[in-house]
Amino acid sequence: METTLKKKSIDISYKPVGRFEETRFEKIHNIIFDNSREGSAIVAKEIADLIKQKQAEGKPCVLGLATGSSPIRVYEELVRMHNEEGLSFSNVTTFNLDEYLPMERENRQSYHYFMHEHLFNHIDIAPENVNIPDGTVTGDAIIEHCVAYEKKIKDAGGLDFQLLGIGRTGHVGFNEPGSHYNSATRVITLDHITRVDAAPAFLGIDNVPRKAITMGIATVMSAKRIVLLGWGQNKAEIINNTIEGEISSQVPATYLQEHKNCTFVLDTGAATELTRNKTPWLVDESCEWSEQLTAKAIVWLCGKTGKSILSLTDKDYNDNGMSGLLTQQDSYDLNIKMFNRLQHTITGWPGGKPNAEDTHRPERALPLKKRVIIFSPHPDDDVISMGGTFDRLVSQGHEVHVAYQTSGNIAVSDTEALKFAETANSIQPTPEAQKIIDSIKSKKEADFDPIEVRKLKGNIRRGESYAATRYFGLDDANVHFLDLPFYETGAIKKNDLSDADVAIMEDIIKKVKPHQIYAAGDLADPHGTHKVCLDAVFAAVEQLKDEPFMDECWLWLYRGAWHEWDINEIEMAVPMSPGQVLRKRLAIFCHQSQKDGVMFQGDDSREFWMRAEERNKDTAEHYKALGMADYAAIEAFVRYKFK
Incomplete structure (x- = not known):
C-alpha cells in the first residue's frame, strides 16, 4: 500500500519508508x-x-x-x-x-x-x-x-x-x-x-x-x-x-x-x-521520552540555560517545553540519573581497567590484555581521530593492530611526489625514477596518475604511517595496509564496495580475533571514503558474526576531523593530559604530506592537528560545563551493537 x-x-505517492510530519x-x-x-x-x-x-x-x-x-x-x-x-x-x-x-x-x-x-x-x-x-x-x-x-x-x-x-x-x-x-x-x-x-x-x-x-x-x-x-x-x-x-x-x-x-x-x-529532530519537545511537549531523547534534551537544556546538569530546576524544564519529563520524575532524579550516565562514560582505560569493578565502566575489565584492531580509512585517520586513545591502548599493554583500509595515494600532491622521486633519483639514478619524474612534470590538468606514480604516492603515505605508529611504540608487524580495491581507481570517484573488499576485511579480523574494533563512524559525506570503509567493516562483521570469537568483540566508532559525537551520544570518553595532547600532535606531524597545504582541506582552513585539538578541547570543555571534571581534552566513542 x-x-x-x-x-x-502537492499530491505525490511515496512508499511509507519515508517520514513526513509537518510542523509549524x-x-x-x-x-x-x-x-x-x-x-x-x-x-x-x-x-x-x-x-x-x-x-x-x-x-x-x-x-x-x-x-x-x-x-x-x-x-x-x-x-x-x-x-x-x-x-x-x-x-x-x-x-x-x-x-x-x-x-x-x-x-x-x-x-x-x-x-x-x-x-x-x-x-x-x-x-x-x-x-x-x-x-x-x-x-x-x-x-x-x-x-x-x-x-x-x-x-x-x-x-x-x-x-x-x-x-x-x-x-x-x-x-x-x-x-x-x-x-x-x-x-x-x-x-x-x-x-x-x-x-x-x-x-x-x-x-x-x-x-x-x-x-x-x-x-x-x-x-x-x-x-x-x-x-x-x-x-x-x-x-x-x-x-x-x-x-x-x-x-x-x-x-x-x-x-x-x-x-x-x-x-x-x-x-x-x-x-x-533536534528538539522535538519544542514541536510536541507530549513526545515520547525515551532514555536517549531524555539525555539529548537535558544536554540541550544545560546549553540553553548555561547551567550544569545538577543545577537544573523544575522551572528550567517547564520553561523550555520539557514539562512532560516532570510528569515521570522530578528534576532532582532526572539530573542525578543524567549526571551518573555522563560520568560513567569517562575512563582513562579504553581497553578496560584491570582488577576493577566494571559494571558502570564503558569497557570490560577482562580479558586484561585485549586484542585490538584500529581501522583507519586513510593512513592518518587513526592518529587524527583517536591518537590519544591509540597511544593509551599501546602503553597499557594491549595487543594493538592498525589496519589502513586505503592507500590514500590520491591525497598526495604532485609536488610532494616529485620531491621524493627526485631525491631517490639523485641518490641512485634509475629509469623507473626518471619515468615517474617525467610523468609528473608532463601531467596535464585532470590527467590520471599512471600506476607508477600512484604506487609512489601510496608508499609515501605508508612511510608516514610507520613513522607515527613507531612513535607510539607499535611493532611494524602489527601495522597492516589493506589497499581495498574500491579506492584504487586513480581518480576521486571510487568504485562501489565489492566482495573483494569485504573479503580483505574479513581476513584481517579472522587473523587477529579482536576483543575490540575501532572504526571511523564519520558519515558526513554519504558518498565518501569514510562511508564506504565503514560499510566494509559492517559487512565483514555481519559475515563473521557467528564466529565464536565475535561473541567477545565490541565495536567502537570514532569520528573524523570534521565532526564529533553529540555529548548525549557518547558512550566512552577518554581524557588526555596536556602531555598526551602533545604526543598526539607529534604523531599527526609524522604525516608530512598532509601538512601545510593539504589537498583536501574541506571548509576548514586549519590543519588537521589543529582541528583535532580544538575538537578534543571543546568536548572536554563541554563535559566541564555539564559538571564533570576539568580535562585538557577528550576523545569520544560510540559503541555499535551487533544485531
Missing part, C-alpha cells in the same frame, strides 16, 4: 529516509512514472537535471530501470542546471562529462535532446548563449520536473548568495565555499574555475515540479536554514518556499538540524 502526502498543491517550523514539504539509497530510488520512480505518463499521452517529457554527488544514485536507478524494466527515454528532453566556465566538454570535471558518464551514455535519449550549458563560449557570445538557453527551455514547453541538489552556501544550480528571485540563465562568480567543496574533484582549489553558467532562480522556479536532494550531516545546517528560515537572497534555496509543488528528499543525516 502506498501513502499519499499532500501539501499545498517548516515551510517546505520534506520527506526523510533512512539513507540516500532509499530516497534516491523513490525519486527515480517518480521521474520514471512521469516519463511513462507523458509517453501514454503522446507528449514530450522535459527534465531539469543536476550534477554533483547528490543525484548519482537517482541516475543509477534510472539506468537500471532502462536496462531491466525497459524504461525508454525516447520522449525525454533534458536541460542541465549549470556548467563551469571555462570548461571543455571532454574534461572529466565538466558537467557534460559527468552527465554522460552517469546517465546519457547508458540510456536511449536522443543526443539532440540533451542540453547542457556550453563552458567553452567566450566574450559576447556568452550572453547570447544564455538567452538562447532560456528560449530553448520555453520552446520545449518548460520544465516538467526539476531535480536539485543544495550547496552549503544555500545555492541551487550555481545561484550563489545574492542571486535575485527574477534571475535567468547567466554567468556567475562562484562563492569561495562552493569552490572549496569542489576542490577534491579538481585536486586542489587552485584548479577550480571561478565562474560558471547557471540557470537562474526564475528558471528553476518555473518548473512544474521540483525535488531537492539532501544527503549527509554536512548539509544539515543549510537544510534547516532553507526549510525553517526566512526567505533571503543570502540563502537562495529559501526561494523554494514559494514554489507550489516542491519536496525536499532527505536522509537522516541531512535532517538532524530540523526542529522536529
Whole structure:
C-alpha cells in the first residue's frame, strides 16, 4: 500500500519508508529516509512514472537535471530501470542546471562529462535532446548563449520536473548568495565555499574555475515540479536554514518556499538540524521520552540555560517545553540519573581497567590484555581521530593492530611526489625514477596518475604511517595496509564496495580475533571514503558474526576531523593530559604530506592537528560545563551493537 502526502498543491505517492510530519517550523514539504539509497530510488520512480505518463499521452517529457554527488544514485536507478524494466527515454528532453566556465566538454570535471558518464551514455535519449550549458563560449557570445538557453527551455514547453541538489552556501544550480528571485540563465562568480567543496574533484582549489553558467532562480522556479536532494550531516545546517528560515537572497534555496509543488528528499543525516529532530519537545511537549531523547534534551537544556546538569530546576524544564519529563520524575532524579550516565562514560582505560569493578565502566575489565584492531580509512585517520586513545591502548599493554583500509595515494600532491622521486633519483639514478619524474612534470590538468606514480604516492603515505605508529611504540608487524580495491581507481570517484573488499576485511579480523574494533563512524559525506570503509567493516562483521570469537568483540566508532559525537551520544570518553595532547600532535606531524597545504582541506582552513585539538578541547570543555571534571581534552566513542 502506498501513502499519499499532500501539501499545498502537492499530491505525490511515496512508499511509507519515508517520514513526513509537518510542523509549524517548516515551510517546505520534506520527506526523510533512512539513507540516500532509499530516497534516491523513490525519486527515480517518480521521474520514471512521469516519463511513462507523458509517453501514454503522446507528449514530450522535459527534465531539469543536476550534477554533483547528490543525484548519482537517482541516475543509477534510472539506468537500471532502462536496462531491466525497459524504461525508454525516447520522449525525454533534458536541460542541465549549470556548467563551469571555462570548461571543455571532454574534461572529466565538466558537467557534460559527468552527465554522460552517469546517465546519457547508458540510456536511449536522443543526443539532440540533451542540453547542457556550453563552458567553452567566450566574450559576447556568452550572453547570447544564455538567452538562447532560456528560449530553448520555453520552446520545449518548460520544465516538467526539476531535480536539485543544495550547496552549503544555500545555492541551487550555481545561484550563489545574492542571486535575485527574477534571475535567468547567466554567468556567475562562484562563492569561495562552493569552490572549496569542489576542490577534491579538481585536486586542489587552485584548479577550480571561478565562474560558471547557471540557470537562474526564475528558471528553476518555473518548473512544474521540483525535488531537492539532501544527503549527509554536512548539509544539515543549510537544510534547516532553507526549510525553517526566512526567505533571503543570502540563502537562495529559501526561494523554494514559494514554489507550489516542491519536496525536499532527505536522509537522516541531512535532517538532524530540523526542529522536529533536534528538539522535538519544542514541536510536541507530549513526545515520547525515551532514555536517549531524555539525555539529548537535558544536554540541550544545560546549553540553553548555561547551567550544569545538577543545577537544573523544575522551572528550567517547564520553561523550555520539557514539562512532560516532570510528569515521570522530578528534576532532582532526572539530573542525578543524567549526571551518573555522563560520568560513567569517562575512563582513562579504553581497553578496560584491570582488577576493577566494571559494571558502570564503558569497557570490560577482562580479558586484561585485549586484542585490538584500529581501522583507519586513510593512513592518518587513526592518529587524527583517536591518537590519544591509540597511544593509551599501546602503553597499557594491549595487543594493538592498525589496519589502513586505503592507500590514500590520491591525497598526495604532485609536488610532494616529485620531491621524493627526485631525491631517490639523485641518490641512485634509475629509469623507473626518471619515468615517474617525467610523468609528473608532463601531467596535464585532470590527467590520471599512471600506476607508477600512484604506487609512489601510496608508499609515501605508508612511510608516514610507520613513522607515527613507531612513535607510539607499535611493532611494524602489527601495522597492516589493506589497499581495498574500491579506492584504487586513480581518480576521486571510487568504485562501489565489492566482495573483494569485504573479503580483505574479513581476513584481517579472522587473523587477529579482536576483543575490540575501532572504526571511523564519520558519515558526513554519504558518498565518501569514510562511508564506504565503514560499510566494509559492517559487512565483514555481519559475515563473521557467528564466529565464536565475535561473541567477545565490541565495536567502537570514532569520528573524523570534521565532526564529533553529540555529548548525549557518547558512550566512552577518554581524557588526555596536556602531555598526551602533545604526543598526539607529534604523531599527526609524522604525516608530512598532509601538512601545510593539504589537498583536501574541506571548509576548514586549519590543519588537521589543529582541528583535532580544538575538537578534543571543546568536548572536554563541554563535559566541564555539564559538571564533570576539568580535562585538557577528550576523545569520544560510540559503541555499535551487533544485531
